[in-house]
Amino acid sequence: MRIDVHFTLPEVDSAALAESTTVVIDVLRATTTIVEALANGARGVYPTTSAGDAARLAASLGREDTLLCGEQKGLKVDGFDLGNSPAEFVEEIVAGKKLVMSTSNGTRALSLAAEAQRVLVCAFTNLGAVARAVASDEVLTVLCAGRADQFAVDDALCAGHLVNRIVEDGEGLCELNDAARAARALAKGLSPDRAFLDGTTAGRALAELGLADDLDLCGEVDRHDVVPVMLDQAITLSGAR
Amino acid sequence: MRIDVHFTLPEVDSAALAESTTVVIDVLRATTTIVEALANGARGVYPTTSAGDAARLAASLGREDTLLCGEQKGLKVDGFDLGNSPAEFVEEIVAGKKLVMSTSNGTRALSLAAEAQRVLVCAFTNLGAVARAVASDEVLTVLCAGRADQFAVDDALCAGHLVNRIVEDGEGLCELNDAARAARALAKGLSPDRAFLDGTTAGRALAELGLADDLDLCGEVDRHDVVPVMLDQAITLSGAR
Numbered sequence: 001m002r003i004d005v006h007f008t009l010p011e012v013d014s015a016a017l018a019e020s021t022t023v024v025i026d027v028l029r030a031t032t033t034i035v036e037a038l039a040n041g042a043r044g045v046y047p048t049t050s051a052g053d054a055a056r057l058a059a060s061l062g063r064e065d066t067l068l069c070g071e072q073k074g075l076k077v078d079g080f081d082l083g084n085s086p087a088e089f090v091e092e093i094v095a096g097k098k099l100v101m102s103t104s105n106g107t108r109a110l111s112l113a114a115e116a117q118r119v120l121v122c123a124f125t126n127l128g129a130v131a132r133a134v135a136s137d138e139v140l141t142v143l144c145a146g147r148a149d150q151f152a153v154d155d156a157l158c159a160g161h162l163v164n165r166i167v168e169d170g171e172g173l174c175e176l177n178d179a180a181r182a183a184r185a186l187a188k189g190l191s192p193d194r195a196f197l198d199g200t201t202a203g204r205a206l207a208e209l210g211l212a213d214d215l216d217l218c219g220e221v222d223r224h225d226v227v228p229v230m231l232d233q234a235i236t237l238s239g240a241r
Numbered sequence: 242m243r244i245d246v247h248f249t250l251p252e253v254d255s256a257a258l259a260e261s262t263t264v265v266i267d268v269l270r271a272t273t274t275i276v277e278a279l280a281n282g283a284r285g286v287y288p289t290t291s292a293g294d295a296a297r298l299a300a301s302l303g304r305e306d307t308l309l310c311g312e313q314k315g316l317k318v319d320g321f322d323l324g325n326s327p328a329e330f331v332e333e334i335v336a337g338k339k340l341v342m343s344t345s346n347g348t349r350a351l352s353l354a355a356e357a358q359r360v361l362v363c364a365f366t367n368l369g370a371v372a373r374a375v376a377s378d379e380v381l382t383v384l385c386a387g388r389a390d391q392f393a394v395d396d397a398l399c400a401g402h403l404v405n406r407i408v409e410d411g412e413g414l415c416e417l418n419d420a421a422r423a424a425r426a427l428a429k430g431l432s433p434d435r436a437f438l439d440g441t442t443a444g445r446a447l448a449e450l451g452l453a454d455d456l457d458l459c460g461e462v463d464r465h466d467v468v469p470v471m472l473d474q475a476i477t478l479s480g481a482r
Binding site: 006007008010011147149150151152153154156157177178179181182185186188189190199200201 | 247248249251252388390391392393394395397398418419420422423426427429430431440441442
C-alpha cells in the first residue's frame with residue numbers, strides 16, 4: 001500500500017487523487033461533527049464551502065427535514081439550526097434529517113477530495129473503523145484540513161494514529177511519503193487527550209469562544225464504529241443517498 | 242520567546258516576518274552547502290532563484306573571484322563551476338571566493354525570508370551555533386524550504402532539533418505554534434542518521450542521481466560552529482559584505 005499524507009490543502013494535487021481512496025481529517029471540529037451526526041442517525045450530511053451556499057442548498061432540499069449547520073470564525077452562523085459542536089448533534093435532533101453544513105476548513109477539504117475515487121471522513125472518534133475500511137486499498141491519500149492553509153497538529157496527530165493502525169494491522173510493506181512518516185513519529189509519543197488538545201491552536205481558539213468542552217468528545221478515540229462516505233456531494237454511512 | 246515553524250513556503254506570511262529573526266532550513270542540500278562553503282572560507286554566498294539570474298549576477302560581480310553554483314533537478318547546472326553537493330565546497334576551491342548559488346527550494350526560501358529583520362541559515366551541521374545565536378530573540382520564525390511546496394521530513398526534523406535545543410537551553414517559557422510542537426515531537430524520536438536520510442523523499446531522489454554520499458555530511462550534527470547571516474542578498478559569516 002502507498003500512503004500519502006498531506007498536512008495542508010495547498011500541498012494536494014487534486015488531479016492526482018483520482019486513483020486513490022482519500023480520507024479527510026478535520027479533528028476540531030468538522031469531521032468529528034460529521035461522524036457524530038451520522039452515528040446518531042442523520043440521513044446525510046451535505047458539505048458546502050460557504051454559508052450562502054449552505055442556505056441555498058437547504059432551501060432546495062426542502063427545509064422541513066433539513067437542518068442548516070456550521071460555523072463562521074468558530075461560532076454558529078446567524079439563522080442556522082446548529083453550529084459545529086459535535087455534542088449538539090444528538091439523536092433527538094439529527095435522526096432522519098439531512099444536514100447541510102458549512103465550516104471554515106473541513107468542508108473545503110471535502111470539496112477538494114471530491115476528485116478521489118472514494119472519499120471517507122475520519123476523526124479520532126471513528127479511527128479504527130476507517131483503518132479497517134481502507135485496509136485493502138492500494139493507494140491511500142490522507143488530507144488534513146489544517147487551519148487556514150496552515151499546519152494543524154491535531155489533524156496531523158490523527159493522521160499519524162490512522163497510519164499507525166493501518167501499518168501495524170496490515171500485511172506487507174507500506175510506502176509512505178515524508179508527511180506520513182512524520183505523522184507516524186508524532187503519534188508514537190502523543191495521544192489526543194485533553195491536555196494535548198487544549199494546547200493546539202484550534203483548541204485555544206475554541207476555549208476563547210467558550211467552546212473548550214468540545215475537546216473532550218473530539219479526543220474520544222473509537223467512540224463510534226462508523227465510516228462516513230462522500231458520494232456526489234452527500235456524506236452517508238452507506239455511501240448512497 | 243515565541244517560535245513559529247512553517248513546514249512549507251506557502252504557509253508563510255512574508256509580511257509577518259518583519260519583526261522576527263528568521264532561520265531558513267534546507268537540509269538536502271542548500272543550507273548544508275551554504276554552511277559548508279562559508280565554514281571553508283568562502284567570502285560570501287549570493288542566492289538567486291533561477292540559474293539565469295545566477296549567471297547574470299556572477300557576470301556583474303566579476304567572474305575572476307566568483308564561482309557559479311547550484312542545481313536543477315538535483316544535478317549541477319550546465320556551465321556552472323559547482324553543483325549543490327556540500328562536499329564539493331572544500332577550502333581549496335571556495336576560500337576567498339564569492340559564490341552565486343541557485344537551487345530548487347533553498348534559495349526560494351531565502352528569497353522569501355529576505356523580509357525578516359535578521360535571516361540566519363541553518364542545517365544540522367551548524368545546529369548548535371544557530372541555537373545559541375537566537376537564544377535571546379523574542380520572535381523566531383523557522384522556515385523549512387520543503388520540496389516543491391510539499392512537506393520535507395528532513396527539514397522538519399532539523400527544525401525540531403533546533404527548537405528542542407532552544408527550549409532546553411533557554412530560560413523562561415516558549416510559545417510554540419502547532420508546527421513547532423510537532424517538530425519537537427518528531428525530534429524526540431529521530432536523529433538525522435544515514436538510515437533516516439536514506440528514507441526521505443529528498444534522500445531517495447539524491448540516491449537515484451548517484452549522490453547518496455551527500456547524505457553523510459548533511460547529517461553531521463554540529464560539524465561547524467558558524468552562523469551564516471543574510472543581509473542585502475549576501476550571506477556571510479559576519480553579516481556584512
